[in-house]
């Protein structure tokens with residue numbers, strides 16, 4: 001009986017230590033939860049409507065393609081009918097795609113970099129409401145609200161047309177002061193391409209970054225366009241600086257025709 005009493009006395013420090021340990025774990029967990037705030041330095045409002053106009057969206061599947069840069073794949077983001085409607089909206093208005101000109105560049109000096117034709121269409125110009133509902137779905141998928149979006153740039157790449165590798169961010173040193181920056185890009189493929197026409201990320205996973213990369217070469221991670229599927233990638237790092245690895249381009253179409261709806265997403269509310 002005496003030894004039982006001794007055992008009981010010995011237990012108290014163990015229980016005390018166990019409690020301390022438990023409290024330390026709880027404390028550490030909370031510290032981590034709050035310290036994660038440092039990863040959201042880019043000011044983005046997080047309140048977006050959970051439903052599209054017709055209330056149908058509750059779940060949007062996606063797959064991570066890469067963390068360097070951050071690229072996500074969203075299969076079956078739009079229906080065949082929606083893709084066809086967007087193509088029909090754009091077709092009569094297509095014009096040769098332009099490039100944002102760097103200081104010192106002329107239209108002639110960059111005419112072979114981007115050979116597609118395209119048109120900008122805003123939700124206001126679309127009476128059917130289709131663009132608005134796709135933008136609402138993008139807002140749900142990306143958690144960046146619609147007022148950060150530029151208009152859709154709908155592009156057509158015919159045989160051999162392409163877009164050499166480039167960054168979507170507009171570096172103030174090269175393009176002049178910017179009110180806001182292109183935080184991310186959302187590409188919705190409106191057609192499947194039989195051969196070629198992939199979206200390429202030559203610097204994905206930090207490959208080809210030794211300075212030897214030829215900006216016309218179709219290499220690195222490549223995404224094959226499939227009608228209705230979308231990709232979403234970040235051009236900025238979480239701290240707001242340019243993610244050099246987000247360099248991307250459109251490989252030449254070898255067979256078929258490529259249609260894509262591009263949306264640039266700003267880090268702040270955006271006015272045209």
Ligand SMILES: *[C@@H]1O[C@H](CO)[C@@H](O)[C@H](O)[C@H]1NC(C)=O
Nearest residue numbers: 236237238239240241242243
């Ligand atoms: C932003 O983050 C990158 C990668 O972690 C780092 O290399 C860079 O120095 C940071 N820039 C600033 C201004 O904090």
